[in-house]
Amino acid sequence: MNAVADEITAVFAEAGAQGFLHAREVGVTDGPEVAVGADAPVVLASVFKIPVAVAYAREVAAGRLDETERTRVTARYRIGGIGTAGCADDVEMSWRDLALFMLTMSDNAATDVLFHRVGQDAVDRVLTDLGLSRTRVRGCCEDLFASLLSDLGVGEDSDVEAALAAATPEQLWKLAVLDPARTTSSTPREITLLLDAIWTDRAADPGACEKVRAIMGRQIWPHRISSGLDTGVQVAAKTGTLPAVRNEAGVLTYPDGRQYVVAVFTRADSLEDRRPAVDASIGRAARLAVDHLRHGVTS
8 A cells, every 4th residue: 555655645746735634435444545644724715615515415305405495696706716706797507506516516605695594503413413523614615715715815805716826825825715724614524524425325315415416427527537538437526726725535446336425635736727737636636545555556
């Protein structure tokens, strides 16, 4: 195991990043694993949307939320980005379509509207029920961006992208959103526990878990875990991105039916907006980990 862990560590270093990874076969809790900093605290960024999705699916299954009911995404949530977050006008959607946008394209506005509907307590209950004692969800995207703007010393109504562009590197490295102790965080191992619970119907009733699995399988971003895999391997996952932070966690289903849960978190040594080498390292690391689990091989 040390050989594959060393090789994965080298992949991250070559890309200019620190990397943290945990991988194992779905449903095989006491079986082989690949761990590289698996118990280190990591910034979740948008990976936090997975437990929000579970809380949403639980509410639907319990009959407390009609997923076909429509709601409005207003200017309050127009914080930039894609999906409803980037729309110029108010958008009316069903709750289930907001959940789709939240996980497939990481729509921050859809996330926040949904988060405010299900509530912090419902999200916390998911974590407590699954024994994820080191996972903390500190509000939604709105709260994350409020923290960022406060740290940069600008008004709460300031444009986030403009504030980031005007900030010095020294200011950015000190942001609370980049510090696991001060922001929404977890460990790679706890995120694989969460995903394993979703894929084995332990996170909620089977219908609710299937709802989350199906949406995660429609994610539109192919540049991280998927970039390291052969055609035919299905990926259901969620990315997360902040300055210097690039993550992805999900489940890989191989043509033979075996499934592997993989959580990869990185912290780059640079604040550059585009770090394709770091993105690609996530795919390479995931491939090395799963190849080792399947065949005991490294490259």
